[in-house]
Amino acid sequence: xxxxxxxxxxxxxxxxxxxxxxxxxxxxxxxxxxxxxxxxxxxxxxxxxxxxxxxxxxxxxxxxxxxxxxxxxxxxxxxxxxxxxxxxxxxxxxxxxxxxxxxxxxxxxxxxxxxxxxxxx
Amino acid sequence: xxxxxxxxxxxxxxxxxxxxxxxxxxxxxxxxxxxxxxxxxxxxxxxxxxxxxxxxxxxxxxxxxxxxxxxxxxxxxxxxxxxxxxxxxxxxxxxxxxxxxxxxxxxxxx
Numbered sequence: 001x002x003x004x005x006x007x008x009x010x011x012x013x014x015x016x017x018x019x020x021x022x023x024x025x026x027x028x029x030x031x032x033x034x035x036x037x038x039x040x041x042x043x044x045x046x047x048x049x050x051x052x053x054x055x056x057x058x059x060x061x062x063x064x065x066x067x068x069x070x071x072x073x074x075x076x077x078x079x080x081x082x083x084x085x086x087x088x089x090x091x092x093x094x095x096x097x098x099x100x101x102x103x104x105x106x107x108x109x110x111x112x113x114x115x116x117x118x119x120x121x
Numbered sequence: 122x123x124x125x126x127x128x129x130x131x132x133x134x135x136x137x138x139x140x141x142x143x144x145x146x147x148x149x150x151x152x153x154x155x156x157x158x159x160x161x162x163x164x165x166x167x168x169x170x171x172x173x174x175x176x177x178x179x180x181x182x183x184x185x186x187x188x189x190x191x192x193x194x195x196x197x198x199x200x201x202x203x204x205x206x207x208x209x210x211x212x213x214x215x216x217x218x219x220x221x222x223x224x225x226x227x228x229x230x231x
Contacts, residue, residue, distance in 0.1 A: 035220070037166075044123060044209065044222060044223070044224045044225040045158070045166065045209055045211075045222040045225070046222065047219050047220045047221065047222065049219075050219070059218065059219065061217070061219055062217070095165055095166065097166075100171075104153065104154060105153075105154045105171070105172045106153075106213050106220065107154075107156040107168060107171040107172070107211070108156075108158075108166075108168060108211075108220075109168050109171070109177065110168075111165045111166055111167065111168075112165065113164075113165050114165050
């Protein structure tokens, strides 16, 4: 089955570090971009960044540049999103999604179920 | 403030046809294809329409998309109770060099 499986919910304190994961299966993981999308409580979708697992090339939204790090372990078909110092405002649901690309089209065709991150003292 | 503008809410009765609009600019909708995502309550977004008007396998033909200039719209005909969800338009933004989303439209089936 083609799927993205995300790690479980996390509860952290401000200032702590965190890494959440997204494991792809059922397809060639290194052949498709993987994006990360934030959804704050009761809010809409925000693109954070995208990585091409084949060569680890990564681009970030200006809104998230320097705030998070996207990485990959190709050996286990897993992408990661990490924070070095969490803030309460990082409380949100985080989705990974596979991006399909072609001439003049890009869209997320496969989504993980999301990882809920709660940051509270 | 989202780059793409959608009405925050829409509603209709079962069997009706509803449309949801999405407005952008020349750097996004005006020069790229538009996609729509459906997010049922408590679930992850799901691709509903891609490349302006294409439906992924399994999406009923009650859902259709269109684009004209710097605007796009999603139409849902024969509205059903299970269509109650949040709907997001999205496209690529050449200035951002990344995807942008609309703020989402909450569809209520009365």
